[in-house]
Amino acid sequence: MMPPLAAPRHVYVHVPFCRRRCSYCDFAIAVRRTVPVREFIDSLAREIEIRYPDQPPRDIDTLYFGGGTPSSLGGDGVAGLLDRLRARFRFDDRAEVTLEANPDDVTAESASAWRAAGVNRLSIGAQSFDARVLAWMHRTHSADQIERAVTAARAAGIHNLSLDLIFALPASLGRDWDDDVRRALALDPAHLSLYGLTVEPATPLARWRERRLVQEAPDDVYEREFLAADETLAASGFEHYEVSNYARPGSRARHNSSYWRHVAYDGFGPSAHSFDARRRRWNDREFAEWSRRLAAGGDPCAGDEVLTQEDVDTERIYLGLRTSDGVDMAQPDLSVDAAMLDRWVASGWAVRDETGLRLTPRGWLRLDALATDLTALSSHS
Numbered sequence: 001m002m003p004p005l006a007a008p009r010h011v012y013v014h015v016p017f018c019r020r021r022c023s024y025c026d027f028a029i030a031v032r033r034t035v036p037v038r039e040f041i042d043s044l045a046r047e048i049e050i051r052y053p054d055q056p057p058r059d060i061d062t063l064y065f066g067g068g069t070p071s072s073l074g075g076d077g078v079a080g081l082l083d084r085l086r087a088r089f090r091f092d093d094r095a096e097v098t099l100e101a102n103p104d105d106v107t108a109e110s111a112s113a114w115r116a117a118g119v120n121r122l123s124i125g126a127q128s129f130d131a132r133v134l135a136w137m138h139r140t141h142s143a144d145q146i147e148r149a150v151t152a153a154r155a156a157g158i159h160n161l162s163l164d165l166i167f168a169l170p171a172s173l174g175r176d177w178d179d180d181v182r183r184a185l186a187l188d189p190a191h192l193s194l195y196g197l198t199v200e201p202a203t204p205l206a207r208w209r210e211r212r213l214v215q216e217a218p219d220d221v222y223e224r225e226f227l228a229a230d231e232t233l234a235a236s237g238f239e240h241y242e243v244s245n246y247a248r249p250g251s252r253a254r255h256n257s258s259y260w261r262h263v264a265y266d267g268f269g270p271s272a273h274s275f276d277a278r279r280r281r282w283n284d285r286e287f288a289e290w291s292r293r294l295a296a297g298g299d300p301c302a303g304d305e306v307l308t309q310e311d312v313d314t315e316r317i318y319l320g321l322r323t324s325d326g327v328d329m330a331q332p333d334l335s336v337d338a339a340m341l342d343r344w345v346a347s348g349w350a351v352r353d354e355t356g357l358r359l360t361p362r363g364w365l366r367l368d369a370l371a372t373d374l375t376a377l378s379s380h381s
């Protein structure tokens, strides 16, 4: 068994269950009509026990339930899970405790139970307010349910709300992106995550494309919708602080920001990754295999790696470029091609100031290519 990682202050729990697979989704999920709540909670508690056998409860700053659909555990399920986690992790209301939720799971009862159990932030998978689009995506909720979910969360005392939306959909859907952004803003969320649609292998969407039933949006549509949303949200007071994320001042996602700052985090549940700033490990992807190995008393680790200094530097550059904090160009291993950076600035892709280099929204549209160019410049002994 790999030795336990140093104890991080950020904890991720992967809850893999979904009622059906969304057309674009390639996440590690387990499609279940009935969620095996008890089995999941027991397995998760066992994983913590096996990986940290003698460790007293430790303090953490953020706890994030992602998936999958964590809200499918219901009010009592999430409360039961948090109860077990509190035996090993100490956190109070100053900690950020986020639950990813599908709108159809958020009711007055479930939201009250989540709030009472310690959840203080919901990340709601809205995706669109257009009924035709939601059906095409295989979403299990309606536009009305998004609005009702927001109302129920607030009534229960959960005010730190984030909404996810997907842009760059096929033109054949006739989706009005600007209208979806407006409807999301009308709900006054503290945070928004916007993701461009990509066709991942082995998804229903990939099969539709193979059969020529659907055509991806071209690059210029992707660019237009990304920049239009950026403009609307900036005018509404949102900070575009990471390539896909916008927040009202003071409402940035603290848990996800720990990933972008390259600090240590611990992950539990199928497919979850853990990182101690040098080593990374990841769990079995499938729920059944993860659960089986734990029941047999084993660590469900599926792989691990130790990052070289070069890996660490490369990841830091890439993560820096993703965020509005940018990259510190004074770091010792980074040699600078001034002409290349001048070209980026002249093209409107980046800005340079005394604190370093930051990409603009136009630069973020070319993130992978620019990150590759910049990391090629870093020199390592």
Ligand code: SF4
Binding pocket: 017, 018, 020, 021, 022, 025, 026, 027, 029, 067, 068, 069, 102, 125
């Ligand atoms: S609800 Fe989320 S995790 Fe589940 S299938 Fe849909 S996109 Fe994937």
